[in-house]
Amino acid sequence: MKSSLVMLSAAFGLAAAVPRHNHHAHHQHHKEMKRDATATENVDVFVAGPTIVMYSLNGNIVSEAEVLEGIKNGTLVWANGAPSLADPSSSAVPSTSSPPAAASTTFFTSTSSSSSSSTSVFVSTSASSSQQSAASSTASSSSSSSSSAGLDTTFPDGEIDCSDFPSEYGAVALNYLGLGGWTGVQSPGFGSSLLGLTNIKTVTHSNCGGSGCCSEGMYCSYACPAGYQKAHWPSTQGLTGQSVGGLLCKNGKLYKTNAKHDTLCITGTSEVTVLVRNEMSSSAAVCRTDYPGTESETVPVTANPGSTANLTCPDATYYEWTGKTTSAQYYVNPAGVSAEDGCQWGSSANPWGNYAPLNLGVGYSNGAAWLAIFQNAPTTNEKLDFTITLEGDNMDGKCRYSNGQYCSGSNYESCSSTSGCTVSVKSGTAYFVFSD
DSSP states (O other): OOOSOOTTSOOOOOOOOOOBTTTBOOOOOOOSSOOOOOOOOOBOSOOSSOEEEEEEETTEEEOHHHHHHHHHHTSSOOSSSSOOOSOTTOTTSOOOSSOOTTOOEEEEEEOOSOTTSOEEEEEEEOOOTTTHHHHHHHOOSEEESOOOSOTTSOOOTTTSBTTSOOGGGTOBOOGGGSSTTOSEEEEOOTTOBTTBBOSOEEEOGGGTOGGGSSOTTOEEEOBOOTTEEEOOOOSSOBTTSOOOOSEEEETTEEEOOOTTOSSSEEESOTTOOEEEEEOSSSOEEEEEOOTTTTOOSOEEEEEOTTEEEEOOOOBTTSSOBTTBOOOEEEEEOOTTOOHHHHSSOOOTTSSOGGGOSEEEEEEEETTEEEEEEEEOTTTOOOOOSSEEEEEETTEESOOEEETTEEEESTTSOEEESSOOEEEEEOSSOEEEEEEO
16 A cells, blocks of 8 residues: 655645634635645665664554564564665664565655765555554554555445445444444435435434444445545535535445545545644644535544644545535644544533634645644634644745744744634645644
């Protein structure tokens, strides 16, 4: 499986998302500072000098200790045999005499004209389909949308019972939502037509009966692992702008709804890598809006202390309806709030869920990534209890949230307590850095 963490050759972009009402993902592009992204070509030769080895599993950086343990217990494997570097004595590279045939290793190297310059080698390890679920328990870099098996497996229409959540095809079951693993279940009314779906009802955990949530005629939405996003929704959407997403339950079986994709999960734009880097001592739950779908913030990514987590960056054309395109909206919960608490519909009693203080906008449009930090207004005036700074290569502008202020400018001198900030990134890797 190709890793989405290609730190040396990613071009970035984003359409800044703005919250619609109190929880919806806004699907209208930011119109400022559009630029063409320029990709940096990978260099596939080795230049003498110090070597830094990093390991990536499904778009998330994993530690050497986790790699060593995973290789030892069989939950992580190399794809083309154990890596062979110029410095075989390096303790950072585990040695395996007979790696499983299903594994694959990819090297991305950065070189310069100076022979004494350092060389970065990014080793991407992939688990085989049957091993990826086990591998996800080893990688603590980011949870939530934890790794799933079958991401590249074609989903078979009409074979899976509607009561069975399709985990073996890449979808991530969120059982704590009480919807049988689904992120949302919707039932369009009988008045629907080719012009649009009407009378769209959202099923709640209190009236679905667990595994019976996804039943006849309903669209059943799902989460994908970090770095991936849902690939299915019907071509006909809400008549007055509502979105509907997921697989269709028909004659007791599940069916794909988007003819463009055979799999359940797809990556974001190939031109961008956007990560959260958590430098705090507490975990942070970041929740993407399930869109198209119920538009609730139910798709989780957890950034653990001292780790990175992948935020999927959709291309603007990922989902289009009524002439509008899409960017992703992520809700950021206070430090220490779990995904189980923060990535579902909440109430004003707690500053999390749809009442989380802050939103991130992530998307790719017109040759550039657009990254935004903004208040979850008008829903709440609550202030997030940690700092978020946008960092990255070739970034146009600066943007930081700290102590209730959204600041931009060359020295973060232009600040507002209400207006967010946006940057574009031409190429490289962009980080939302969480710090105390």
